[in-house]
Amino acid sequence: MEHPILFVSLLLEKLGLPVPHGLVGHTLLEKLVSPHMTYTWLLMLFLIIVPKLTMGSKLTLVPSKSQNFWEVIIGGLEEFMTENMGKDGARMMFPMIATFALYILVANLVGLMPGFMSPTSNLNITLGCTLIVFVTTHILGLKYHGLGYVKHFLGPMPWLIPLMLPIEIVSHLARILSLSIRLFGNIMAKEVLLAILFMLAGAYFAPLPILVLGVLVSVVQAGVFVLLSVIYFSGAMEHAH
Amino acid sequence: MPENRKEIMKLLADFGTIGMAVAFSIFIGVGIGYFLDNKVFGGRTRPWFTLIFLGVGVAAAFKNLYMMTKRKDL
Secondary structure (H helix, E strand, O other): OOOOOOHHHHHHHHOOOOOOOOOOOOOHHHHHOOHHHHHHHHHHHHHHHHHHHHHOOOOOOOOOHHHHHHHHHHHHHHHHHHHHHHHHHHHHHHHHHHHHHHHHHHHHHHOOOOOOOOHHHOHHHHHHHHHHHHHHHHHHHHHHHHHHHHHHHOOOOHHHHHHHHHHHHHHHHHHHHHHHHHHHHHHHHHHHHHHHHHHHHHHHOOOHHHHHHHHHHHHHHHHHHHHHHHHHHHHHHOOOO | OOHHHHHHHHHHHHHHOHHHHHHHHHHHHHHHHHHHHHHHOOOOOHHHHHHHHHHHHHHHHHHHHHHHHOOOOO
């Protein structure tokens, strides 16, 4: 399913770059200019430039309007993480989680504007985010428990080990699937539904209710991704049950 | 956001993922079994690893449900 008009892709096509018409191209250059990549870069630029512009270079003790806005977002995120992971864990993991939160939130919401698409409606992007979370979980576990981290996989009793080990491995692998496919599925459903409704009855504002629901879905899914990664991290950091 | 609402959102996100955890556990189990049968052993052990790991996947799914019932913070 292709989005009707993607203006970054159109611009790149005018520049003579081979923008693929399917989801992903074949050559390296086609892969680099495929829509989800170019829109990810656009969002990265957005997330770097806009806070710089709105906040200015120095922070003041009495916050200005824009500084207040960012303080609410960042402060709220950090408070939420401190509740779940403790102060030290929140301090350590804050840059990564905040990056995921802001990136996924903006990436979900940008698909609501005509001419843009959500990079998160491509499984490759969400799978990338999920694999980072998955690997970080186990690195955190190894860091906090050393080799004793294996106990997380062995269950409560020694004679249950042959049964519990495959079960635990399977349920850890299922986290990759559920975390990535949930985000991808929700956002792609939103995008496809909007495109279809726009094609069928765009002149009669048929996509409008789905746009409203799209805002809700975008915020909720970004929140769920962050919440679940924080829960996985804190699960790896605490002692085996 | 009031404290109660926040707690409810957290629980909603937690319990809203049960269905997915169950479904994907089973899929991962079948996937591992299928891979062992057809790629590692070349089809000589055809139905058995798939069936065994299907059982493991179902067990993992039920273990997830069981852990949910054992939570102390509700």
